[in-house]
Amino acid sequence: MYKIVSKKDLAxxxxxxxxxxPRVAAxxxxxxxxxxxxxxxxxxxxxxxxxxxxxxxxxTIVVLEAGKTTKELASMKEGDYILNFVGPLGKPAEVKYxxxxxxxxxxVGIALIYPEVRAFKEAGNKIITIIGARTKDxxxxxxxxxxxxxxxxxxxxxxxxGHHGFVSDILKKLLEEGKHIDLVIAVGxxxxxxxxxxxTRPYGIKTIVSLNPIMVDGTGMCGSCRVTVGGETKFxxxxxxxxxGHLVDFDNLIARNRRYLEEEKIALERFLSHG
Ligand SMILES: Cc1cc2nc3c(=O)[nH]c(=O)nc-3n(C[C@H](O)[C@H](O)[C@H](O)COP(=O)(O)OP(=O)(O)OC[C@H]3O[C@@H](n4cnc5c(N)ncnc54)[C@H](O)[C@@H]3O)c2cc1C
Ligand code: FES
Numbered sequence: 001m002y003k004i005v006s007k008k009d010l011a012x013x014x015x016x017x018x019x020x021x022p023r024v025a026a027x028x029x030x031x032x033x034x035x036x037x038x039x040x041x042x043x044x045x046x047x048x049x050x051x052x053x054x055x056x057x058x059x060t061i062v063v064l065e066a067g068k069t070t071k072e073l074a075s076m077k078e079g080d081y082i083l084n085f086v087g088p089l090g091k092p093a094e095v096k097y098x099x100x101x102x103x104x105x106x107x108v109g110i111a112l113i114y115p116e117v118r119a120f121k122e123a124g125n126k127i128i129t130i131i132g133a134r135t136k137d138x139x140x141x142x143x144x145x146x147x148x149x150x151x152x153x154x155x156x157x158x159x160x161x162g163h164h165g166f167v168s169d170i171l172k173k174l175l176e177e178g179k180h181i182d183l184v185i186a187v188g189x190x191x192x193x194x195x196x197x198x199x200t201r202p203y204g205i206k207t208i209v210s211l212n213p214i215m216v217d218g219t220g221m222c223g224s225c226r227v228t229v230g231g232e233t234k235f236x237x238x239x240x241x242x243x244x245g246h247l248v249d250f251d252n253l254i255a256r257n258r259r260y261l262e263e264e265k266i267a268l269e270r271f272l273s274h275g
Contacts, residue, residue: 002085010140013065015074022057024087030115031093035218037084045069046215048112064108068267095119099182102128106188111141121148132167136160168195197245209245211236
């Protein structure tokens with residue numbers, strides 16, 4: 001059992017939890033994730049390791065309330081216990097010096113780029129960070145990212161802060177102005193990662209995306225998380241979650257992520273009416 005040692009509201013539908021999981025904290029690296037199960041009847045869901053402390057033995061996760069399990073997790077309190085908390089899973093990010101690295105974070109993806117921004121900064125890179133959300137209240141981790149970034153740009157869909165529009169508009173403008181960028185790392189909704197990859201392709205800028213297919217076991221056994229990358233089948237849980245965005249078949253990923261929509265809707269309705 002894994003104790004929730006602290007809980008914080010980052011936005012109305014985004015919660016941050018520190019969980020006591022010393023063995024995960026001891027081995028965690030940027031880019032990796034955990035799979036948790038809340039209780040005996042719970043489903044397994046993957047969540048990125050946003051931060052960790054070897055000294056405290058804690059792992060920080062940031063959760064966007066998407067459906068039944070994430071809403072159930074969001075309703076848990078400090079002192080509650082999570083039944084299973086397995087990790088670190090997946091390959092760590094390849095952190096090294098590239099020159100100028102542009103990070104693009106959308107929605108909950110803003111929190112998920114944080115450990116990589118920190119690691120790439122420590123590796124001596126110049127950091128450009130572009131974050132975007134529907135509205136300014138959902139712009140999580142802005143202070144933390146602004147401290148680590150040489151340049152920080154903000155976009156909101158509703159014009160409540162920064163650029164009125166998408167994160168991709170900002171990257172497009174920077175590229176059109178001739179800004180030199182050696183690597184782009186994009187984390188957020190699949191459609192955002194697809195648009196960013198399409199944008200950087202003609203410029204020949206290497207673009208890394210962190211894929212979020214439906215996962216079950218997280219160990220390469222069930223095949224649920226398979227994606228097509230460069231014409232080859234890859235399992236995101238063991239070969240990823242990070243891949244070259246120019247090689248990912250995003251349309252296939254979008255279609256596969258929709259395959260349990262009906263079941264997810266029923267599970268959420270049942271949870272909201274019965275708890
Ligand atoms: C490697 C990885 C890291 C992730 N990191 C984070 C994170 O740090 N924070 C965060 O808020 N979300 C993260 N996600 C997405 C998160 O796992 C889903 O939002 C969550 O599983 C939704 O479950 P639900 O029951 O609340 O919603 P549901 O109603 O079941 O589903 C809502 C949507 O979530 C996705 N989803 C559902 N079940 C799974 C599953 N088992 N695996 C993956 N996606 C699923 C589907 O696209 C679905 O349409 C990550 C996903 C992956 C694969
Ligand atoms: S989640 Fe089962 S193979 Fe990746």
